[in-house]
Structures are given as structure tokens and as C-alpha cells.
Amino acid sequence: MSSVKQQIEDRLTAALAPQSLVIKDDSALHAGHSEQARAGESHFTVEIVSSAFEGQNRVQRHRLVNQALDELLKAQVHALVIKAKAPGEAA
Numbered sequence: 001m002s003s004v005k006q007q008i009e010d011r012l013t014a015a016l017a018p019q020s021l022v023i024k025d026d027s028a029l030h031a032g033h034s035e036q037a038r039a040g041e042s043h044f045t046v047e048i049v050s051s052a053f054e055g056q057n058r059v060q061r062h063r064l065v066n067q068a069l070d071e072l073l074k075a076q077v078h079a080l081v082i083k084a085k086a087p088g089e090a091a
Helices: 004-016 035-040 059-070 072-076
Strands: 020-023 043-049 079-085
Touching: 004 020, 004 043, 004 059, 004 072, 059 072, 059 079
Parallel strands: 043 079
Antiparallel strands: 020 043
16 A cells, blocks of 8 residues: 555545646644654645646635545544645745
């Protein structure tokens, strides 16, 4: 089975065809915070640029990401920071 980070990348790529995707594993920053953090690969930051976000507000963008990662969020990912932008939006 592939790493959680790889699964996040695969699912977001399939669902949202991002122009840019950066996934950072923040689990080490939360050591001792939860059982999942002790196991690793539980806390992530996702920076994603996709045309799927054009015309979408922040909540709608987060919902698209959450839908793509639904099973992982329920079973393996304890916390997810989402930075979602449409192409051409300021960094």
C-alpha cells in the first residue's frame, strides 16, 4: 500500500487535475497530540491550484478537496490544512 501522502496526491490529481500540488506532512509537529500523530502521516497541509476552483468560494473549494479525500479523512488523516486557489490568483 502506498503512503498516505501518495494517496492524497493520487486522489487530488484524479479528482481536480491540479496545475500545482504541494503536500506537506506536518505530523512531526503534532507528536503526542493524538494516537494518529504518534503513528505518523496524520497531519498534512495541501497547497493546490486547480481550474476546478474557478468561481468557487473558499468553503466550496474545501468541500471539493474533502470530497476527493473522504475515505482518508475518515480513517487516516487527523488534520488537513487546505490552501486552494484557482489559476492566476495571487500566491
